[in-house]
Amino acid sequence: MKKVLFILLISFVGLNIYAQKGAYQNESEATKAERMQWFTDARFGMFIHWGVYCQLDGEFNGKEQRDPKGEWIMQNLKIPIEDYKKEVVSTFNPTQFDAEKWVLAAKAAGMKYIVMTTKHHDGFALFNSAVSDYDIFDATPFKRDIVKELAEMCNKHELRFGIYYSQAQDWYQPGGYKPAKRWDKAQTGNWETYFEKIVKGQVTELLTDYGKISILWWDSGRATQNKKVADKIGSDLVKLQPELIVNGRLGGALQGDFKTYEQVIPATFEKNNLYNELCLTHNRSWSYRASDTDYKSPEFILETLINMASIGGNFLFNVGPKPNGEFPKETYEALDYIGNWLKTNGEAIYGTSKSPFYRLDWGKCTQKTVDEKTKLYFHIFDWTSTGELLIPKLWNKVDKAYLLDEKLALKTTSTPKGLLIKGLPKAPKHDLATVIVVEISEELNLNAGYITTSKNQSFELLPTNALLTIKPQFDDIPVIAGEKGDEYFDNWKNKYPHLRFKIQAIKRYGK
Numbered sequence: 411m412k413k414v415l416f417i418l419l420i421s422f423v424g425l426n427i428y429a430q431k432g433a434y435q436n437e438s439e440a441t442k443a444e445r446m447q448w449f450t451d452a453r454f455g456m457f458i459h460w461g462v463y464c465q466l467d468g469e470f471n472g473k474e475q476r477d478p479k480g481e482w483i484m485q486n487l488k489i490p491i492e493d494y495k496k497e498v499v500s501t502f503n504p505t506q507f508d509a510e511k512w513v514l515a516a517k518a519a520g521m522k523y524i525v526m527t528t529k530h531h532d533g534f535a536l537f538n539s540a541v542s543d544y545d546i547f548d549a550t551p552f553k554r555d556i557v558k559e560l561a562e563m564c565n566k567h568e569l570r571f572g573i574y575y576s577q578a579q580d581w582y583q584p585g586g587y588k589p590a591k592r593w594d595k596a597q598t599g600n601w602e603t604y605f606e607k608i609v610k611g612q613v614t615e616l617l618t619d620y621g622k623i624s625i626l627w628w629d630s631g632r633a634t635q636n637k638k639v640a641d642k643i644g645s646d647l648v649k650l651q652p653e654l655i656v657n658g659r660l661g662g663a664l665q666g667d668f669k670t671y672e673q674v675i676p677a678t679f680e681k682n683n684l685y686n687e688l689c690l691t692h693n694r695s696w697s698y699r700a701s702d703t704d705y706k707s708p709e710f711i712l713e714t715l716i717n718m719a720s721i722g723g724n725f726l727f728n729v730g731p732k733p734n735g736e737f738p739k740e741t742y743e744a745l746d747y748i749g750n751w752l753k754t755n756g757e758a759i760y761g762t763s764k765s766p767f768y769r770l771d772w773g774k775c776t777q778k779t780v781d782e783k784t785k786l787y788f789h790i791f792d793w794t795s796t797g798e799l800l801i802p803k804l805w806n807k808v809d810k811a812y813l814l815d816e817k818l819a820l821k822t823t824s825t826p827k828g829l830l831i832k833g834l835p836k837a838p839k840h841d842l843a844t845v846i847v848v849e850i851s852e853e854l855n856l857n858a859g860y861i862t863t864s865k866n867q868s869f870e871l872l873p874t875n876a877l878l879t880i881k882p883q884f885d886d887i888p889v890i891a892g893e894k895g896d897e898y899f900d901n902w903k904n905k906y907p908h909l910r911f912k913i914q915a916i917k918r919y920g921k
């Protein structure tokens with residue numbers, strides 16, 4: 411009998427190891443979906459890029475920085491480590507820092523998680539690290555553990571807390587930067603030693619001593635110099651917080667839990683990636699730069715949130731706090747605008763999945779299934795003055811339709827072109843997006859395709875049906891021009907010489 415029991419025990423333990431849950435483990439899709447649920451429900455988070463570099467504004471010792479990213483100034487201007495320590499690190503004293511104020515601002519904006527830089531590429535740690543004294547506690551007059559204070563406030567106000575960590579490039583620690591790119595002899599050292607001592611040491615501290623960490627946001631994966639070392643350490647570290655989710659930037663062979671898009675607003679996500687997040691600066695720099703006043707409008711930020719939810723992804727909106735620890739006023743303006751909209755319309759964002767429509771001319775769609783009913787949320791950007799709105803190619807029987815704001819009931823009629831919604835008020839309920847809900851309790855019946863076939867077997871996809879990937883750092887974001895878009899094709903190179911964008915699915919397929 412004992413022998414049988416022993417074999418059973420071994421097989422169970424064996425299975426258990428293979429079925430171990432967590433990032434980089436062989437968990438089933440269903441187990442992963444469970445672990446990712448809070449993330450996909452959340453849809454909206456705050457990215458915080460903060461560090462000693464925010465005191466500089468693109469200039470150091472008479473040299474000008476060309477790159478808009480303030481957090482890169484040390485590398486861009488090849489600032490010697492000793493100068494950076496003496497003139498930038500030692501002066502950092504954010505006396506107005508108030509973690510609770512930051513967290514309450516994020517919460518009021520409808521954000522469900524915060525990811526903050528704990529160590530960026532300059533190697534400076536915003537937490538009290540035992541493996542290096544190049545940190546806020548030992549090297550500045552501030553002597554407080556910013557990461558700990560923020561983690562505690564996130565926990566208190568029930569926001570998820572994530573840590574950004576630059577593992578693959580560190581301009582301070584010996585061996586932390588690619589040999590070919592080093593500019594200070596103090597950077598000389600062995601990359602594996604750096605990874606073991608600093609990366610493994612500090613991420614272990616962060617995943618052990620800072621309470622529940624929900625996201626590990628690796629960065630600069632493309633610079634990882636020894637993928638085997640990165641994989642081994644990455645896989646070991648995540649076991650410290652089994653519920654943790656990680657992005658795909660460790661840089662080894664290990665794919666993370668979600669793909670990160672940065673600064674480029676995708677029109678769609680890759681089919682095989684279920685979990686995606688766009689991170690976007692508010693102006694042009696991740697960190698605060700006093701002279702960078704090129705802030706995106708609150709309307710554009712809200713539209714981007716709706717846009718990302720409509721293609722089934724998350725939006726991590728970046729904040730760059732000032733040297734004194736306060737958010738810029740433009741940040742509060744955007745957070746207030748978005749928070750007010752979400753107070754009424756959050757149901758159309760949180761816990762939703764991507765639109766079943768290929769494209770809608772007048773706005774976006776999100777959806778969720780509640781008690782076996784499909785709820786379609788139509789976010790109308792271009793309000794109709796006729797009191798009617800056609801939902802193209804939707805031919806389902808509708809249980810009910812209503813304006814999400816005030817739940818005003820709407821009439822609907824099925825037409826050969828789709829579902830006609832009638833009785834809309836003359837004015838929209840919001841200056842950017844008014845939401846109409848259509849509830850359906852049968853399988854969705856819509857032909858979302860926009861590719862029309864013709865007699866000679868050629869296919870045609872018109873420019874007006876194009877999906878546009880945009881880089882919002884550039885001022886004029888082109889709308890697909892007109893019906894045929896000829897003016898678009900004819901001179902788009904002349905009209906937008908500085909604008910680089912990729913147009914997906916605008917091709918005319920020949921025979």
Ligand code: JFZ
Nearest residue numbers: 459479481482629630632672689696
């Ligand atoms: C990185 C950082 O260099 C930057 O400062 C900021 O923290 C951002 C969120 O992440 O920037 C990147 C990282 C990866 C790519 C481009 C910029 N990439 O893969 O093209």
